Amino acid sequence: MNSRNLKGKVALISGSSMGIGKAIASALAADGVSIILNGRDEPRLKNTETELRSLGYKVTAVVADIRLPGRCQHLVQQTILRYGRLDILINNAAVSSRGSVAEMADGNYKIMEETNFNGSAHLSKYAIPYLKKTKGHIIFINSIGGFRGMPFNSAYSATKLAQAALAEALRIELFDLGIHVGVAFVGFTENDPEKTILDVDGSWVYLPKRTNIKLAKPQAVAQSIKHMIIRRKNRITLTRLGRFTGFAIRYLPSFSNWLLLVNRKTIKRRFTMIGGKALVSSPWHTKIEYAALDRGKIDSVEMCHPCPKGIGSR
Secondary structure, eight states, rough: OOOGGGGTTTTEESOOEEEOHHHHHHHHTTTEEEEEESOOOHHHHHHHHHHHTTTTTOEEEEEEHHHHHHHHHHHHHHHHHHHSSOOEEEEEEOBBBBBOOTTTHHHHHHHHHHHHHHHIHHHHHHHHHHHHTTTTTEEEEEGGGSOOTTBBBBHHHHHHHHHHHHHHHHHTTTTTGGEEEEEEEEEEOOOOOOOOEEOOTTTTTOOOOOOSOOOBOOHHHHHHHHHHHHHHHEEESSSSSHHHHHHHHOOOOOHHHHHHTTTTHHHIIIIISSSOOOOSOSSSSSSEEETTTTTEEEEEEEEOOOOTTTOOOO
């Protein structure tokens, strides 16, 4: 398959109002792929939709919180209603955090589990019936944090390890259906100025721009993901640091553990607890009402520590 073979296909990309998700949407749309954009912040999502449409791209925005199974089902159904098929599912939406296990707010684990693991699992589940018709693709945008448990990023790396395991299992389960399952282990990448992460106390902070390491461009990441789809590759690892980390963890586990151990204070100071302006968001306790598609009535979902709008867009 080459780029020309992407024309006419349909892709659903979670967390695509900004960052890597938006870059992937742009890269695929430029090759004639119809795109379903997704996020929780409706104004930002609509702005992205307008921007990409102004370039002549075929895109449709669907607001949905992928932490909720019913909204994952709704997102897939809207894709089919709008375009009549689904060829590519990209599980990109994710939440990041920082802090030690001893100090971590209890709610942080729940938010990241629901977004990073559950969200991608439910989206994949509801997409499978349509992807088997097109011999399509399920792509997981993972992280070098998905190679092993990382100090001061325990909750995040745990959910990324779980997501990677999900992908490996799906690849075997879906082999006979002709569905390609790929995992992209992404290294440090330039973040959108509006990117927020969970601080150790459960509050949301804007992620400062990293200046102590070479960062990949979202557009370069997007091109790698596109080529992964075209070549139906099982896994890719991005950036030199990412490839070194993956090699060391896989083939030199004792060395990689020692390396983390001796650099633990540097990792905490320069790569995790790096400050960030606090986000002024909605109150922690909020009630979000969604139509329960499977029962035809309104469900009320009570959530503590809700994600501020826009969270989940890398």
